[in-house]
Amino acid sequence: MKLLVIDEEGDVLTLHADDLPDLGVETARRASHVEPGLLPGSSGWDVVLSDHPLNGEHAGRVIARDVPINQRKRALDLEVQWLQENILGG
């Protein structure tokens, strides 16, 4: 489930997708990294938050580590779920 948050000025915060509505001027910046072997001792997919200001005190936080290499979609789902629940406030 996708989440879009509309503030009092009508401005929108969400996770980027190519099918977003044409609401205005969009600025997209990296929220997190999903890479194999990003963390020491890991050979699977690691999910780590970026230093985007919206991540605040969570910058650099590990969301998931060593997700089996044949389960990239699971790693991506974990990433989106965490961001939506904890940063977007879903």
Place this chain on the structure above:
Amino acid sequence: MSHFSEIKMQIKSVEAAVEALLAMGFTKDQIEVHTTPRQLYDHQCRPTSYAFKDTKDQRFAQGDVAHVIVSRGAMGRAQNDFGIYVDPKGGDSRIFLCDFARSCNVDCVNNPVAKELGGYSKWLSKFKQEYSYTVTKNHYAKMGKKVQRVQDGQKVKVYVSA
């Protein structure tokens, strides 16, 4: 590898603006839509030119003009016209709501939603939210997706089915 998208709202759709105005308490007969933007007038029927005076925006060098207009009479006592200019080239839109409307007592307000909110200042914020929600809802509906709206304090959360 997700990216945050921060979208600065611009009014690009006249249809969605009208739909949002209807949701925010105006009636169909109170909303004018003009293919060519029309001059706005103040409460004394004088053409206004605030945009050019304030910003030197050349689009308004001949006066304040808008594609969507709610007349001063529908707005309330001693009000100017309310207007929305939608840039045909996709540039910045502009909403015209006079200073008096933003600060006046609710006795000078005709719109029932604005009355309930305590005036046109809060109404304007809600209108902008409503516009963004309307565009979002219509966009995903066309794609066959379900949209759920949840009010969370001052924010509107929109959940879209996968």
